[in-house]
Amino acid sequence: MLRKAFLILAAATVFAAIVVDVARRWMAAGRLEKIHAGMGEWEYRLTHQKTPDPDELSPFRRKLLPIIAHPTFVTMDNLALAESTGRDLRILGGMDSVTLYGAKGLTPAIVADLSRIHTITFLGIDGSDITDDELNLLWRGLSELQSAEMEKIAIGDEGLRDVAHARKLKTLDISHTRIADRAVNYMRGLPHLDSLDLYDTQVTEQSAEALASLPALTEVLFPNSEAGRRLREKLKSLNPAIGEPPTSAP
Numbered sequence: 687m688l689r690k691a692f693l694i695l696a697a698a699t700v701f702a703a704i705v706v707d708v709a710r711r712w713m714a715a716g717r718l719e720k721i722h723a724g725m726g727e728w729e730y731r732l733t734h735q736k737t738p739d740p741d742e743l744s745p746f747r748r749k750l751l752p753i754i755a756h757p758t759f760v761t762m763d764n765l766a767l768a769e770s771t772g773r774d775l776r777i778l779g780g781m782d783s784v785t786l787y788g789a790k791g792l793t794p795a796i797v798a799d800l801s802r803i804h805t806i807t808f809l810g811i812d813g814s815d816i817t818d819d820e821l822n823l824l825w826r827g828l829s830e831l832q833s834a835e836m837e838k839i840a841i842g843d844e845g846l847r848d849v850a851h852a853r854k855l856k857t858l859d860i861s862h863t864r865i866a867d868r869a870v871n872y873m874r875g876l877p878h879l880d881s882l883d884l885y886d887t888q889v890t891e892q893s894a895e896a897l898a899s900l901p902a903l904t905e906v907l908f909p910n911s912e913a914g915r916r917l918r919e920k921l922k923s924l925n926p927a928i929g930e931p932p933t934s935a936p
Contacts, residue, residue: 759783767791772799782830785810792816794823801827810835812859818845826851837861837883843868850875861885861907867892874899881931883907884914891916898924905931 760781762771767789775781776799784800786792787810797820800806806828818841824831825848832854839845841860846869849855855876860869861883870893873879880902890913897903898921906921906928908914921928 761785761787762789764788765790767793767796769793769795772796775799776802780805782806783808785835786814787811788813790815792820794820797823800824804829806830807832807854809833811839812836813838815839816841818842818847821845822848825849828852829854831855832878833857835859837863839863841865843872845869846872849873853877855879856902857881859883861887863887865889867896870896873897876900878902881905884909886910889914889917891920893917894920894924897921897928903928905929907931 758781760775760783762785764787767786768791772795775784781803782805784803784806785808789811792811792815797816801823804827807830809824809828809831812835816839821836821839821841822845825846829852831852833856834852837859838861840863842864843866845863846860846865849858849872853876856878857880858873862885864887865884866888867890870884870889873882874896877900879900882897882903882905885907887909889909894917897906897917903925904927906918907930908918918930
């Protein structure tokens with residue numbers, strides 16, 4: 687029995703070595719664009735810019751270091767997140783895009799680790815279970831953030847209290863949320879905000895002046911309500927340059 691177990695272990699080790707070697711060869715030949723690691727939880731788009739500290743990674747990820755080197759795009763959609771998820775991402779570091787669409791199990795610790803990855807320029811958390819306070823932690827930490835997709839999350843106005851810290855933000859989707867006029871007022875400190883999705887929110891015509899004051903804003907997807915219609919008309923009278931995106935609301 688012991689001999690059989692040893693043979694199985696040896697065979698598994700050899701197979702793993704072959705897989706890693708083949709992946710490395712494909713990477714060198716430009717044939718490997720994505721690799722799934724960590725039991726299918728991670729998706730990496732690969733470049734060769736930075737290597738994490740091997741001592742802080744699991745043996746499995748350590749073997750993959752010659753291949754993954756520097757992930758730039760990480761998706762963890764529709765997953766039940768482990769407490770170590772944020773730490774693992776922070777250790778790997780360097781990614782500019784992270785999506786957590788539908789992810790469950792976001793904790794203050796995971797969000798705190800995400801907020802320290804200052805290279806993130808795109809964040810997608812549609813349908814996740816993030817809270818107002820956790821979202822404000824991201825606004826304060828992600829200084830390079832340029833695009834955020836946050837539809838169908840259970841946030842209110844206070845979830846955007848610190849959004850002005852993300853001064854490089856250009857596009858923001860907060861559709862299908864409970865946000866209202868106070869949240870829009872928090873956006874006054876965003877000099878580069880160009881596109882804003884307010885579909886299916888509680889924003890009213892009271893936000894017209896705040897939106898008109900945003901210097902870079904060119905398009906708004908308005909709430910699908912009577913208040914949204916009045917907002918559209920009032921904003922058009924204040925700043926005719928602000929229009930709607932070419933596609934209709936979802």
